[in-house]
Amino acid sequence: MDLDRKYAKACLQILRDDDLELPEQIKEELTGKNFAAQFIEDEEGDLFLKLYGTARFMLTGVVPLLKNIGLEIESEVSYRLEHNGKEIFVSRYKIGNGRLADIKKAQKNIIELIEIMLCRPTLPNTPLLQMTILENLSPRELELLYALIDFENQLVPAFNTATITDVLIRYHEITSTLLELFRLKFDPSLKRRKKEMEETEKKIVQMLHPITHITEDMVIRTIFETIRAMVRTNYFMEKEAIAFKTLTDQMQSRLKGIQPHIETFVHHYHFSGVHMRMGKISRGGIRWSDRFEDYRLEIRSLMLTQEGKNAIIIPRGAKGGFIIREPKESLDRERFAHYYETYIDALLDMVDNLEDGKAVTPEKIVRYDDEDTYFVVAADKGTSRMSDRANEIALRRNFWMGDAFASGGSRGYNHKELGITAKGAIRSVERFFIEKGVNIYETPVTVIGIGSMNGDVFGNGMLLSSRFKLLAAVSHNEIFIDPDPDPQISYEERKRLFEANPKGGWSHYDKKKISRGGGVFRRDEKEIELSPQIRKLIRSTRKSMSAEELLQAVLRIKADLLFNGGVGTYVKASWESNLDVGDKANENVRIDASELKVKAVCEGGNLGFTLPARIEYAKLGGFINLDAIDNSAGVNTSDYEVNLKITLGSLVKKGQLDVESRTDALEKQAQMVTNRVLWTNYYQSLAISLDYRRSCNDLLPFLQNIAILERELPVFSRKQFHIPKDEKITQILDENGGMVRPVLGTLLSYTKIFLKQLILKSGFPDEAFAQEYLLKYFPKTFAAIYEDEILIHPLRREIAATVIANRIINNAGITFISDYDELGEEKMVSKVKSYLICNQLFGSNDIRYEIFRNDYKLEAQKQYSLLFEIENTLAFSISWMMRHMPPDQIDAPALLRYRSDLASLMEVAPEESIRVTVEGESRINRFFHHLPYLKFTIAAIILHEKNHRPFNETARLMHSVIKRLHINEILEALESYRPKNEQEHTIKKQLGEFIEFAVTSLSEKVIHYQRKGETMEEALDSYLHDCEERYMVLQQSFENFLQQNGTEKIEEIALLVNTLVQITLENPL
Known part of the structure; x- marks a missing residue:
């Protein structure tokens, strides 16, 4: 090899003989790559590091690296050699003698590290x-x-x-x-x-x-x-990204706040990500976060929101997210996709596959947790178009869920096309307008909004009614103001804009269709001149404002509805600081809840309000639920998609169905799934309204509910959800003494979670009766065709438990569990069964639907009173069952066989004798005519079986007893009484039990008192005649009670009940 003589002469004083030749080892290494390195020790014991490369080594890059590695550089020389016609750049560094022994020991790792850092930094x-x-x-x-x-x-x-x-x-x-x-x-x-x-x-x-x-x-x-x-x-799998899975709740003592049960962390040189699950069966979206410093905090907060939102679906809450350490501007689509796919692949390394019904752990994974096969993801901020990519990875890995792994892909339900999240949110807030008697599809409703028409939630939401008068809206970069819009013209322009997506920003709105004085402004404008119309709309005398000031003024506009379909936290509580809130992007435009002038808020987007802001707004009289309640339709739809795909997937694997046929079957269920999802939003908002009225009447069961949840659910804490201790509970009560809707929404979700977990711990989900509810989860036509596959669904227990918990809590309210401490786990499950049995036996669901069908026709308060009557009857019947029937006697098939007999009895009464509850609704009227007597149906069944008398006779006897002893009126007085303290609660409950005792005891006595040839009614007449003195006392006491027109003292009801019980103690035989 020739050395450049001129260059050699200049370097002669600093180069050594061994510098002039490439060692054979280095020649071999440079044959296949562009870099090599070695340590050399000379005769004096000095240590040198030599770097060889096909490109020049820049001191500014090498020296800081060597310093960080811990190599002390005393001198450096760089020169060039030639090898096989190529220039080889060489840098020689003399190493200080501070750590020579350690350096020699680690030289292999040092060289490998230097090569990585200089050639392919990881x-x-x-x-x-x-x-x-x-x-x-x-x-x-x-x-x-x-x-x-x-x-x-x-x-x-x-x-x-x-x-x-x-x-x-x-x-x-x-x-x-x-x-x-x-x-x-x-x-x-x-x-x-x-x-x-x-x-x-x-x-x-x-x-x-x-x-x-x-x-x-x-x-x-x-x-x-x-x-x-x-x-x-997956560290030992030697993959591009390192992932590890932790049971983070085991570290609870070291961490603040509620932590996920399962957490997977993914580390890569270019990105980092986390995925959190509240349980093995959990679901939630994956988002591309821009919160580099605290993305885990963001994901944990969203996971907790998801936990509440997922109360209505099968899995618990989960959330995933990642940050990319590259500027968004320079990140092309394929590189982003590569990082996303690497992240997803790493997550799948942390779970098991399911092969022939058995869990299979990936190779080179040593696991210390139980089998973990259920793992799903969904789209979220920044990943809306990535579901197909995620599913490709799942299919490539032969993951058992196939394209059910990531919902919403090309072979799943397109949420934007369905408009499902927006429809669900509007369905939730419609409850406010139902209560006000305002039909939003017929009557103009003024709206201010957060979002733009190219967005899924806002765009779809603002097209759900042509009567929406959108006065103003703010997006991430624009402010739209239309001071006096024509509803039809503005609706058509919004529709055009939505369909023009992605050019659906407010700047593309046809200016000719904006009312006089309106316009579109950028959020970064220094000064905006305000027209008289805008000044009137925002109630300001100022002639100009900055864009930030105008945005705040828009949020303070007086309107019927604030519809949030965007991203960002725009409203905080007056006592919160911006530091408490986070979301720096909207810090300068955020307002306090006390400044809002809208009547109702619809949260189609997440985190638009802080929870304290919701509470403050609700205390001031505003109608607001929770984002987890309003926008739950999206996750509900995704869960249906996954469970339908899992059901059909078993047939695909057996070769009985091809993928295209499966996709067609899925598509055919889209409308039914949409209807079921929207009914869920309807029920939840209604449930909150009913619980609000219950809390106004009696707060104690709600306090008991909170105590139970806090003790029994690790994921629930008063602090997390801003629920004060009992002595300060007025902080979450409104002027009527009712608990505010955001708190009730939280309690609704976590009560469902509690009840679902309780059911799953029992054997009830495995019973045939529970399997009815498993089948009811699926659309009717689907369940009829695929019943066999549904009954072997991997999540069959969870599905049944979820459906049951949702149905009970939606109807009976969150206080259904308030007697858990008294009952315990086993009896609580018996209570669940009792509710379901009575609900079916009485045909309550059909009547509820008839009531719901009368929205806008029947006053909401009247509807609520009818629904309360149904629940009071069910509660009375269940209470009797819990006291008088051991768990093994609460047998659904045995009790439900009386359903047709009961229906026949209810048809006996002539139409003219039935009181009119709802004009023109004969079915409702007939049901409520008989409802007071249904309270004792279970008792009638037991008496009939015990005494071997025909059921119809026994039921008619009890009907007569109830009527003759004024039981309905006494019970009505008792049920309407509002206890003033816990002692009165106990007395009220005991009085109810005495009334039950009086009816059943007297009925049984009459059965035994009946003489030959007498009907049951004649036997009752004879009995009361023989007890005439006490019966007359009761009649007089009752008349006196009626003259008082009710009572404010529990003692007066107690005296009346005592007189009633005396008759049953009489023994005229």
């Missing part, structure tokens, strides 16, 4: 690299260490990366031992590990003792606890 260039020398860590081990730091930085926001790095370097021996614990725990090549792991854990604990600084101790202990809580990792 590690940050930070002082942590010196762990290569300090503990001879490989680049792969360094990558793991960075992953642990990355996770801890998100796990404990008080720590930052620099602090964590500094501590791990300072205590490098402990750091190395932590990595050894990780290796012992998860290296699949190890045959024995338990004893070594225990010893290593003890060693780490001992090594921590000398550390005196609390922060340093916490930094190391958090990583230690993370590894202990870790149950899987």
